[in-house]
Amino acid sequence: MSTLFKKGLFLTNERKIQEFYQHFQTYDEGFEYGSQLPEWFLRNWSKSKRWLLALLETNIPEIKAHRSAKDNSATLMQALLDIVEKETDKQRPNYGLLLLWASLSNAAPIAFWTLAFVLSHPDVHRAILEGMSSVFGTAGKDKIKVSEDDLKKLLLIKWCILEAIRLRAPGVITRKVVKPVKILNYTVPSGDLLMLSPFWLHRNPKYFPEPDSFKPERWKKANLEKHAFLDCFMAFGGGKFQCPGRWFALLEIQICIILILYKYDCRLLDPLPKQSCLHLVGVPQPEGQCQIEYKQRV
Numbered sequence: 001m002s003t004l005f006k007k008g009l010f011l012t013n014e015r016k017i018q019e020f021y022q023h024f025q026t027y028d029e030g031f032e033y034g035s036q037l038p039e040w041f042l043r044n045w046s047k048s049k050r051w052l053l054a055l056l057e058t059n060i061p062e063i064k065a066h067r068s069a070k071d072n073s074a075t076l077m078q079a080l081l082d083i084v085e086k087e088t089d090k091q092r093p094n095y096g097l098l099l100l101w102a103s104l105s106n107a108a109p110i111a112f113w114t115l116a117f118v119l120s121h122p123d124v125h126r127a128i129l130e131g132m133s134s135v136f137g138t139a140g141k142d143k144i145k146v147s148e149d150d151l152k153k154l155l156l157i158k159w160c161i162l163e164a165i166r167l168r169a170p171g172v173i174t175r176k177v178v179k180p181v182k183i184l185n186y187t188v189p190s191g192d193l194l195m196l197s198p199f200w201l202h203r204n205p206k207y208f209p210e211p212d213s214f215k216p217e218r219w220k221k222a223n224l225e226k227h228a229f230l231d232c233f234m235a236f237g238g239g240k241f242q243c244p245g246r247w248f249a250l251l252e253i254q255i256c257i258i259l260i261l262y263k264y265d266c267r268l269l270d271p272l273p274k275q276s277c278l279h280l281v282g283v284p285q286p287e288g289q290c291q292i293e294y295k296q297r298v
């Protein structure tokens with residue numbers, strides 16, 4: 001959030017963090033229905049949405065004015081506000097809320113899923129720890145800085161994240177048809193909803209052999225240097241509306257996983273959970289609880 005909006009903007013004290021967390025959780029849980037139904041059907045959701053919008057609204061002037069002290073660069077939120085400059089002031093907090101939701105609700109569960117998949121595959125876990133100690137030395141209490149070069153040496157972590165995304169991709173991506181489109185012999189009329197399921201596409205053995213297995217090494221074939229995923233990998237959507245935060249997401253999750261595994265000795269206390277089928281939009285949550293034990297390395 002500091003990178004996307006402005007450092008220290010929202011989370012100033014413990015009470016505020018708690019309040020933010022509760023409203024964001026309510027907003028996230030009801031998003032799928034709240035974004036489609038009239039708001040008075042979901043009173044709590046609507047209340048949390050208004051709280052988050054008010055928070056963004058108060059902060060818009062500061063978000064707009066802020067420049068990075070280091071190199072005077074703009075944040076992603078500023079770039080977004082510049083693009084929508086012509087829109088009325090009233091809509092600006094809504095763009096902020098879209099960015100807030102899109103950046104947290106998928107990346108945070110994928111960080112969890114990656115960790116859970118890695119911890120439930122001892123060979124992969126061991127290989128990652130070996131790679132990390134060859135880059136950062138013996139894992140432990142020291143503070144580390146993760147450079148771009150370090151990330152290139154730790155490709156297995158990136159493959160694990162992509163494999164976790166493949167297996168826990170959003171259930172559906174929808175598009176409202178604005179002009180009639182011809183697909184094979186069918187014409188889809190305007191106003192209809194087209195839906196594509198990355199979740200099921202990623203389970204097609206024609207494109208992903210042994211589709212239900214966690215196999216990070218399948219990503220060896222992807223030309224990630226050239227920013228290309230594997231064919232038929234659709235977790236971020238496709239075409240001109242695909243997720244603009246996809247490379248940022250991979251970067252932040254990589255750093256998050258490195259820091260956790262460097263600092264803590266982790267193990268799963270529960271079996272790897274299945275994905276919950278409750279929500280189809282966005283990355284699924286785990287079905288039931290999954291505890292992770294972590295001990296600080298000494």
Ligand code: HEM
Binds near residue numbers: 170174236241244
């Ligand atoms: C693993 C994490 C993520 C996944 C799986 C994901 C997936 C998606 C998907 C499926 C869409 C809809 C694309 C479409 O409609 O065709 C989307 C849209 C979007 N994502 Fe992400 N996303 C992730 C992380 C992020 C992050 C970290 C950011 C911000 C930095 C972000 C910003 C956005 C925005 C702003 C949109 C709306 C784009 C639009 O409507 O044109 N996402 N994302």
